[in-house]
Structure formats: C-alpha cells, structure tokens
Amino acid sequence: MIPEIDNALISSLQKGLEGMVPAEDIVQGMDRKKGLSVCNTDFTIEESGMKVTEVRNEEKLEVFDTDGQLLEFRLTDTPVKEILKVEHPRGRFRTAPDDFTFDRVKNAVVFREAPKKGKDSIAVTYELDKPLGESHILKFSLLYSIIIAADNAADRDKITLATIEALYRDVGNLFLQGVDDIKFNRGYTIDAVEGDVKSSVLEYTVTTSRRIDVTYPAITKVDIKKSKI
Structure with a gap:
C-alpha cells in the first residue's frame, strides 16, 4: 500500500534476523515457501485526518x-x-x-x-x-501480516520469536522512516504453501501519515500606494 512502510519493515527484519534468515528470503508478498513474507492486508483512513494542517x-x-x-x-x-x-x-x-x-x-x-x-x-x-506552503496530514492505519515459513516447527518458532524481538529493538529506526506507531495484535498458524509444517503469522497494526502539500502561490506583483491624509 505504502512502499516506504513496506521497505522500512523489511529492512528492519533483514537487519534484525541477520545470520538467521538470508536477506533475500525476507520480502513482500504472500506465497513464500520459506523465509518471511511481509504483507499489507488491510487499511483504514482517519476521517479527521484531512482537517489537520501544518506549515511546510x-x-x-x-x-x-x-x-x-x-x-x-x-x-x-x-x-x-x-x-x-x-x-x-x-x-x-x-x-x-x-x-x-x-x-x-x-x-x-x-x-x-x-x-x-x-x-x-x-x-x-x-x-x-x-x-513553502501548507500540508494536510492524512492518517493511515495499516494492517500487516508477517508470514514465517520454515522446514521444521522448531526453526519456525525460533524465527517467530526473533522476528518479534527484531521489530521491538528497531522501533526507533522505524519511527525515523515514517512509522508513527506499531502495535502487535496477535499470532496464529496457517497451512504452509509447501510441506506439512504450518507457517506462523504475526499480525501488526502500523500507523503512518501521508502529507498532501499545498504550495503557496508566488508573489508576482507588489503595489505600494501613497495614503491620503
């Protein structure tokens, strides 16, 4: 949905799981046979978001x-x-x-x-x-699923716990990349794309803001008139 947030989450996981899961196996998408899939599955927009403005x-x-x-x-x-x-x-x-x-x-x-x-x-x-102008702030609430697939249940569970820890450790870095807040909702298992070992799913709600810029018009002419006394 919002590429910057997708990339921020993937980058944090690649860094936090270094040595455990190859970076190329942590990607966006649903149908992964191994590694981690980061998927934005739903989103909402705050109705009041368009009313918030700030000078840009x-x-x-x-x-x-x-x-x-x-x-x-x-x-x-x-x-x-x-x-x-x-x-x-x-x-x-x-x-x-x-x-x-x-x-x-x-x-x-x-x-x-x-x-x-x-x-x-x-x-x-x-x-x-x-x-330069004003910005209207549009506030998004994004629902993310992180799907973890492995060859056996022990590795899956180990990677699942490490994934949770990685995101909590890197929350400050996520804030710098446009994440306003991140909240863990729940975890569950689903059938794997391939094999008998079920995949883990971690569900997060990520809030972020998008800025809609309105540029001030350029001053093209200034009239100075002498006042009458």
Whole structure:
C-alpha cells in the first residue's frame, strides 16, 4: 500500500534476523515457501485526518566526509526546528541522544563516538525557516501480516520469536522512516504453501501519515500606494 512502510519493515527484519534468515528470503508478498513474507492486508483512513494542517518548510540535505576522529559537523544554515534525520552510513538512521546531540550554539551535530572514515558518509536533513506552503496530514492505519515459513516447527518458532524481538529493538529506526506507531495484535498458524509444517503469522497494526502539500502561490506583483491624509 505504502512502499516506504513496506521497505522500512523489511529492512528492519533483514537487519534484525541477520545470520538467521538470508536477506533475500525476507520480502513482500504472500506465497513464500520459506523465509518471511511481509504483507499489507488491510487499511483504514482517519476521517479527521484531512482537517489537520501544518506549515511546510523548505528542507535541506547536507553531507559530510569523515576522518575517523572528528565528532562535530557544523551546518551551513540554521534549522528552524530539531534535526529531522541523521544518517551514518547513508541509509542507517541515527537517534538522539543515543548517537548524537545537536548543539544550537555551535549549530553542529555532535556524535558521541567519532564516525568511521568515509566520503559523504554522514547525511543530515533539517528544515529551514522558509515556508513553502501548507500540508494536510492524512492518517493511515495499516494492517500487516508477517508470514514465517520454515522446514521444521522448531526453526519456525525460533524465527517467530526473533522476528518479534527484531521489530521491538528497531522501533526507533522505524519511527525515523515514517512509522508513527506499531502495535502487535496477535499470532496464529496457517497451512504452509509447501510441506506439512504450518507457517506462523504475526499480525501488526502500523500507523503512518501521508502529507498532501499545498504550495503557496508566488508573489508576482507588489503595489505600494501613497495614503491620503
């Protein structure tokens, strides 16, 4: 339904189950003979969601090289709010205050441990004080089923427990990728696509928001008239 949320869940599971389930066996879809299938099976939209609006500011992305020793990375502009995203390496989202803090006096992102040496290995996204328009926030409630198939019941149960733990451990990273909340609903078993060992199903409700942007019209002409006294 929403590709960013599908990808966020799959990425978290691939990371959390590394060494137990090959990454290529954790995919979107229903008919898996082995591994994990992540499926969005239903969704609803909050009726009041369209009434919520917020000012949409221009976003800026800055990238930095790292030398393996530097802790502070100064921004060229001043964020109007808190830092939106910090990635290191690119694609891996860091959280505050566990991984970094933002020093408003220095206008710098300060890491607790020096990032490893690399080119363009840090990406910082933040908002500028430049309103572009308004955003209407549409709130979705998505029902997900994670289907776990294995060759035997012992492996299936082991992977099932590890899957639950992986999502709870990575909830902060999921929030950074657009997940507003994730709630475990229930677990049950179904007949496997192939073989006699039943598959486990974990059912989650994931809430997220989609932004519908309305851009302010450009100012094309300004008339200044002299007032009469």
